[in-house]
Amino acid sequence: MAVARPVLKITGLHKRYDQLEVIGNLSLEVRKGEVLVVIGPSGCGKSTLLRCINGLETIQGGDIELNGQSIIVGHTRWNLVRQQIGMVFQSYDLFPHMTVLENILLGPMKAQGRERAEATKEAEAFLDRVGLLDRKDSFPRQLSGGQKQRVAIVRALCMNPEIMLFDEVTASLDPEMVREVLDVILGLAEQGMTMLIVTHEMAFARAVADKIVFMDQGSIVESAPPDIFFQNPVSDRARKFLNIFQFEGVKKEERHND
Amino acid sequence: MFLGIETEFIAKALPLYGQAAWRTVWVAACGVALSLIIGLFCSLARYYRIPGLKSLAAAYIELARNTPLMIHLFFLYYGLPRVGLTLDGITCGVIGLAFLGGGYMAEAFRAGLEAVSRAQIESGLSLGLSRRQMVRYVILPQALAVAVPAVAANTIFLMKETSVFSIVAVADLVYVFRDLIKEGHSNENLFLLTIFYLVIILPVSILFNRWERRLRRDGIGH
Amino acid sequence: MESAISIFLEGRNLARLMEGVWITLKISAASVLLSVVFGLLVGLLMISRKPALQAATRFYLEAIRVMPILVLLYMFYYLPDKNWGLHFEAQTVAIGVFTLWGTAEMADLVRGALTSMPAHQRESGRAIGLTEGQVNRYIIIPQAVRRLIPGVINLTTRMIKTTPFIYFISVPELLKVGQQIVEISGMKNNMASFWVYGFIFFLYFLMCYPISCFSAYLEKKWQN
Numbered sequence: 001m002a003v004a005r006p007v008l009k010i011t012g013l014h015k016r017y018d019q020l021e022v023i024g025n026l027s028l029e030v031r032k033g034e035v036l037v038v039i040g041p042s043g044c045g046k047s048t049l050l051r052c053i054n055g056l057e058t059i060q061g062g063d064i065e066l067n068g069q070s071i072i073v074g075h076t077r078w079n080l081v082r083q084q085i086g087m088v089f090q091s092y093d094l095f096p097h098m099t100v101l102e103n104i105l106l107g108p109m110k111a112q113g114r115e116r117a118e119a120t121k122e123a124e125a126f127l128d129r130v131g132l133l134d135r136k137d138s139f140p141r142q143l144s145g146g147q148k149q150r151v152a153i154v155r156a157l158c159m160n161p162e163i164m165l166f167d168e169v170t171a172s173l174d175p176e177m178v179r180e181v182l183d184v185i186l187g188l189a190e191q192g193m194t195m196l197i198v199t200h201e202m203a204f205a206r207a208v209a210d211k212i213v214f215m216d217q218g219s220i221v222e223s224a225p226p227d228i229f230f231q232n233p234v235s236d237r238a239r240k241f242l243n244i245f246q247f248e249g250v251k252k253e254e255r256h257n258d
Numbered sequence: 259m260f261l262g263i264e265t266e267f268i269a270k271a272l273p274l275y276g277q278a279a280w281r282t283v284w285v286a287a288c289g290v291a292l293s294l295i296i297g298l299f300c301s302l303a304r305y306y307r308i309p310g311l312k313s314l315a316a317a318y319i320e321l322a323r324n325t326p327l328m329i330h331l332f333f334l335y336y337g338l339p340r341v342g343l344t345l346d347g348i349t350c351g352v353i354g355l356a357f358l359g360g361g362y363m364a365e366a367f368r369a370g371l372e373a374v375s376r377a378q379i380e381s382g383l384s385l386g387l388s389r390r391q392m393v394r395y396v397i398l399p400q401a402l403a404v405a406v407p408a409v410a411a412n413t414i415f416l417m418k419e420t421s422v423f424s425i426v427a428v429a430d431l432v433y434v435f436r437d438l439i440k441e442g443h444s445n446e447n448l449f450l451l452t453i454f455y456l457v458i459i460l461p462v463s464i465l466f467n468r469w470e471r472r473l474r475r476d477g478i479g480h
Numbered sequence: 481m482e483s484a485i486s487i488f489l490e491g492r493n494l495a496r497l498m499e500g501v502w503i504t505l506k507i508s509a510a511s512v513l514l515s516v517v518f519g520l521l522v523g524l525l526m527i528s529r530k531p532a533l534q535a536a537t538r539f540y541l542e543a544i545r546v547m548p549i550l551v552l553l554y555m556f557y558y559l560p561d562k563n564w565g566l567h568f569e570a571q572t573v574a575i576g577v578f579t580l581w582g583t584a585e586m587a588d589l590v591r592g593a594l595t596s597m598p599a600h601q602r603e604s605g606r607a608i609g610l611t612e613g614q615v616n617r618y619i620i621i622p623q624a625v626r627r628l629i630p631g632v633i634n635l636t637t638r639m640i641k642t643t644p645f646i647y648f649i650s651v652p653e654l655l656k657v658g659q660q661i662v663e664i665s666g667m668k669n670n671m672a673s674f675w676v677y678g679f680i681f682f683l684y685f686l687m688c689y690p691i692s693c694f695s696a697y698l699e700k701k702w703q704n
Contacts (some may be wrong), residue, residue, distance in 0.1 A: 448558060
């Protein structure tokens with residue numbers, strides 16, 4: 001099998017806030033159709049990494065290439081770059097003054113200048129896929145958190161991006177709504193969407209990822225296929241991090257003594 | 259009688275007050291419209307930190323908000339002709355009201371713009387919208403909705419402020435009142451003055467109230 | 481510029497302008513003080529659960545808000561005098577009407593400060609076993625005061641900016657004094673109106689701007 005070309009290529013990325021180094025010398029590649037899941041403790045720089053790729057943060061060193069074109073060197077027209085990158089945020093951030101459909105059509109029609117009829121058809125097809133076609137004329141305030149997040153995903157998808165970035169998209173959802181959102185992302189993975197996902201949902205990460213990237217203190221500590229990473233993490237830090245998600249039954253001893 | 263009112267006088271004075279009320283309305287409308295434009299322009303200059311304009315707008319806002327309309331009018335009408343700029347009363351009134359109102363409206367819009375969250379802006383950016391599209395489709399609709407209650411309060415305030423226009427010889431309601439009361443009939447004149455201000459201001463106040471309620475219901479704005 | 485200075489140095493012109501400032505400040509201060517006292521009372525009435533009281537205070541607030549202050553001034557200047565032979569000094573009428581208006585504004589501030597307090601503030605006070613009085617004293621009132629004070633300071637500048645209205649009932653406030661000076665000096669110096677009204681503009685700014693800054697500072701400081 002021929003190796004697919006990298007959609008996203010990051011080399012030697014540095015990101016500092018004043019004196020504080022958030023990301024130091026980070027390199028990463030995402031190939032077409034590949035799903036990378038970035039995990040790591042809070043403040044490790046994983047969300048900042050996504051924000052740098054989308055130009056929401058300026059970087060202090062290194063290069064980011066999208067489809068072989070640097071988006072750092074030279075004069076970058078970020079609005080054009082961002083049209084090729086779909087980003088979904090933790091807090092969904094639908095536009096409160098627009099209906100679901102208007103939210104989705106804003107980018108395709110205004111930023112990309114597409115025809116309403118054609119964009120609407122695509123939007124409705126996506127909405128149908130995530131089970132929300134009947135809500136297309138609702139306002140965001142009438143939707144649950146999980147529904148809003150599914151709309152936010154459709155909004156990004158409708159731009160037909162080269163790559164999708166997911167920034168802890170289930171972190172502010174009630175537990176019973178997490179599943180419906182993750183299922184949508186799993187569906188995208190099956191269809192071969194290129195994705196870079198930041199998440200704390202370990203079981204989901206394992207199911208969806210082609211490769212797990214473990215970050216700590218602004219750099220990649222280890223990266224491996226999910227089965228290998230979750231069963232046999234190489235680094236101490238990864239092992240420690242994974243232990244957070246394990247609980248020992250504390251009452252076991254007492255029960256034995258009964 | 260406790261408060262005697264002569265209907266004959268009322269019938270006679272009614273057309274005079276009616277005309278004056280109409281004049282008050284359209285002078286106020288011009289002033290408010292201009293102040294909305296000035297206010298929006300100033301608030302955007304500050305929001306986008308446009309060099310030069312930003313500080314100019316800030317200085318203007320402080321001047322407008324910390325001085326009374328009557329002194330603006332005196333200066334425009336009596337002061338400026340001395341340096342070669344003579345304006346008629348109505349022009350002075352409209353300029354004065356726009357100068358005052360622009361400062362207040364700018365603050366109303368500023369609060370609205372600040373209420374649009376960083377997350378909303380990033381969300382728009384990540385869709386690849388250009389700066390202009392962001393302002394038009396994402397930022398302004400939300401900012402204006404948040405600003406409506408303050409804009410409403412300012413509009414009512416400015417309409418009431420027009421009551422001083424008689425000092426620059428605009429024949430508004432108070433002008434007619436001051437003219438007619440010299441001949442007595444204070445109860446009748448007060449009655450007409452009050453009624454006509456109610457007729458002008460109350461509908462505007464009610465319309466704004468409805469609009470605010472609708473925005474609240476829709477969950478846009480505050 | 482020389483001619484400008486000479487206007488203010490002539491006779492008692494500068495002193496008279498300062499007297500105008502004094503009257504403006506005196507009337508503003510008296511009205512604000514009275515408004516705060518009455519406004520606190522009316523504000524508490526506004527949040528009472530009695531529908532009649534709510535309706536009455538609401539009517540009062542809306543009626544005051546919809547009427548130009550100048551109309552209220554004329555009302556209280558002419559009505560008692562012409563109908564019942566009660567003649568009040570123009571300055572008394574001014575303070576009365578400004579208090580009537582200020583009380584409505586203050587009451588609305590009080591209502592806003594109290595009703596915007598999240599319910600869980602009171603609940604968490606009760607939860608740690610405080611009495612109703614202690615909850616008010618240690619939790620509600622200190623927070624309400626912080627919300628109120630910037631508004632009260634703003635009311636002061638609004639009051640100062642409203643004082644020129646009493647020109648219409650012939651109180652010798654700043655503008656009236658300025659006008660008299662212009663009438664006399666204007667005969668000799670045709671730039672008089674430009675400088676005198678320009679100076680009064682500046683004086684108003686000098687009275688209001690520091691107060692506005694202080695209010696903005698407090699608001700910022702207490703925001704968090």
